[in-house]
Amino acid sequence: MSKEKKYSVLVVDDSEINREILTSILSADFKVYEAADGVKALEVMRDSKKKVDLCLLDIMMPRMDGYEVLSVMNKEHIIDYIPVIVISGEQEAEKVEKTYDLGALDYILKPFEPRIVRRRVLATVMLFEKQKELSYKLKVQMEENSRKVDEKTGLLSYASFFFACDALIESGKIEEDYFMVAIDIEHFRLFNDWFGREEGDIYLQELADCLKEYSAGTRSICGYLGGDNFALFAPYDLSLIDRIQERIIDMLENYGQSIGFGPMYGIFEVRDSIYDAQLMYDNAVTAMADIPGNYHNRIAIYDPNLLKKTGDELILLSDVQRGMDAKEFRFFLQPKVNMLNGKIVGAEALVRWAHRSKGLVSPGIFLPVLEDNGFITNLDRYIWEEVCRWLRSWIDRGRDPLPISVNVSQIDIFAGDVSEYFEHLIKKYELSPDMLDIEITESAYAKEYSLINKTVDKLRKAGFKVLLDDFGSAYSSLNMLRNIKVDVLKLDMKFLDTNEDRENNEKGISIIDSIVGMSNQLGLPMIVEGVERLDQVEMLTKLGCVYAQGFYYYKPMPVKKFEDLIRDDSKVEHEVEGKIERYKPLHVMEFLRTNLFTDSMINEVLGPFAFYEQKGERISIVRVNEQYYRVFNMLGEVTEDEIVSSVNRLQNDNSDFIELFNNASSAKNKSSSGCVQYNSPKGTAKKLYFRVFFLHEREGRKLFCSTIWDITDL
Secondary structure (H helix, E strand, O other), rough: OOOOOOOOEEEOOOOOOHHHHHHHHHHOOOEEHHHHHHHHHHHHOOOOOOOOOEEEEEEOOOOHHHHHHHHHHOOOHHHOOOOEEEEOOOOOOOHHHHHHHOOEEEEEOOOHHHHHHHHHHHHHHEEEEHHHHHHHHHHHHHHHHOOOOOOOOOOOOOOHHHHHHHHHHHHHOOOOOEEEEEEEEOOHHHHHHHHHHHHHHHHHHHHHHHHHHHHHOOOOOEEEOOEEEEEEEEEEHHHHHHHHHHHHHHHHHOOOOOHOOEEEEEEEOOOOOOHHHHHHHHHHHHHHHHHHOOOOEEEEEOOOHHHHHHHHHHHHHHHHHHHHHHHEEEEEEEEEEOOOOOOOEEEEEEEEEEEEEOOOEEEEHHHHHHHHHHHHHHHHHHHHHHHHHHHHHHOOOOOOOOOOOOOHHHHHHOOOOHHHHHHHHHHOOOOOHHHEEEEEEHHHHOOOOHHHHHHHHHHHOOOOEEEEEEEEOOOOOOHHHOOOOOOOEEOOOOOOOOOOOOOOOOHHHHHHHHHHHHHHHHHOEEEEEEOOOOHHHHHHHOOOOOEEEEEOOOOEEEEHHHHHHOOOHHHHOOOOOOOOOOOOOOOOOHHHOOOOOOHHHHHHHOOOOEEHHHHHHEEEEEEEEEHHHHHOOOOOOOOOOHHHHHHHHHHHOOOOHHHHHHHHHHOOOOOEEEEEEEEOOOOOOEEEEEEEEEEEEEOOEEEEEEEEEEEEOO
16 A cells, blocks of 8 residues: 555444454554444545545444445445445345445455455555546546547547548448457557567557558558557458568567567458447457467457357356355365375365355366456465465474475466565465475466566575476477476376377377486476376386376365375375475576487477577588478488588578578577578479577587478468
8 A cells, every 4th residue: 555645444333342343453554434323424424524435334233224325325426436345244145235236345244354354445445546547547548539640650549540430431432341450469568567668669659550551552540549459440351460460570579579469459340331430349359358368369350159258257257256255266186196106295286166056166167267367366376375274284283294286377477476475475374485386387488488487586596396387288499498497397198198009109208208318317307297097107107207197196186185195104205305305497508418309309399400500601500300301302311411502502592591590699589580492402492481599609609409390382
């Protein structure tokens, strides 16, 4: 809360004891007024000198009860500027709903939990203040939108854009299919925080220039609607969106970023003129609802069923909040096991919802919705604290705890300082950091590497172990692995699952063998998750894997069952070699210089691949894999001259090829990508896509690695 202003709270309750309790809870942070009944409460709220910021209102009172107070507050519009939290011992759903219908924002049950009361009051006051601030900003924005052309972008402003679109529709001059495109830049506020507002303005200008340039010569209307929102009303042409996106992504590469800060496009297809422009735009915005976090598809087309889906999601979100308040959410524990002796070495906490009427609700139903809406952070933090609370109780009962891992999503990291929150939890519950492990998925690193890597560093410095979850389930960027530091790898068995297909079985074993060798070389513990069969266990142990998690050993179980299980000391392994001590960081630069990158691993995981050395402006081959030969049509016995010839042809015929390497060594993220034409000795031409990574420099010689894709036929 602001140090400059102390907010005031009016406590309305006919019980003097209750008023004293609430005053003692709030007086340190708020100025507190008291009223013993509804009549007195209204007098205080009408008194302009009092300036009440929030009212805590009891329901059952003499003279005038809480319902009547709320009715008067609505009639006199007092409730428009003084938020109300009802305090009552009534738990009947109908009575609770009645208070919400009359305008109350929250409902706190008696007896009071001081911390909960303080937090809810503070949250409500701050939310109401934020709403007032937003209302003011909206008023200012509306005034700005009244200007015809935005000075920053040169595009039509909000009001002018919709006026122009409606005028075009009403003119009857539209003789072809049109689309309304809503454009929003994902994480634009974060972009401004990282690179500065000046760079943010450059980004907005670049996007505006794209819209003007690519829609020129057509009967199109472009608008800048404020913030990071743009709109386009144009003849239907999806290739136009593709061209805009390609240019923006190229620009973002200069910042060491790509799609994570890219635009999202919601499209409403205009088949007739019965809609006004504002409604078309609103529908286009609705279409964008599923795009945030989806980095494979940045375009979404409006479907009328989206409205029903959005409504269903709002109902679900409301039910989730109710379930959290009612403590219906709990965590199950899935043990992690030493495969060599079958003993339990730890567990992962997994959320479950024991719904009051639906029973156990599958996480697959509610988690995707919470992730899409950002509400997952509320649930995650709730589960983290419940895990810490349980660990504390287990210790207080004289038991020796095993480390429990909790999941942290990319959204959690964007929402606040995760490390600071975990440090707060272990201090609050008097735990050691090594009792709580943090699992972050591999895909999160790939999407927003820089921010997440900073978070991981803070967590590790605070004493927490960080696990790279689902390793192998997403494309593992060498550039990402080159810098991140984690304590444990969790290998995804779904990606490396063996089956009856002999060829795939051999590939899976080869990849696992390479990864196990890598982790052993670094002294880096590895857990294989998703282990479901005995043959998988036998194969993994033969390859040197030690730790596993999966249905073959244990399914996720209620906490009570887990407690009963680990009470038997013969089933538990507390002193795990290489687990209690601080693990060495995973830093690929340490093993790029070794032989851990076997041919089988490079072939199966990375595809066509090569190491290059650059001295001055000349580039030479250091090492290639078998799939490299296929790209350049080298069959049978391959001579050194043929390999040298391939790279010489590339750099002699293309200045772009050398530029890729120069850009990689100078870029912030030490990588570069682009297309290069290769003319073979037989006269045929190929279009190749290179992704180049700068590794290190020594005595004027630079070492690079690169993946290569043949995109001639694409």
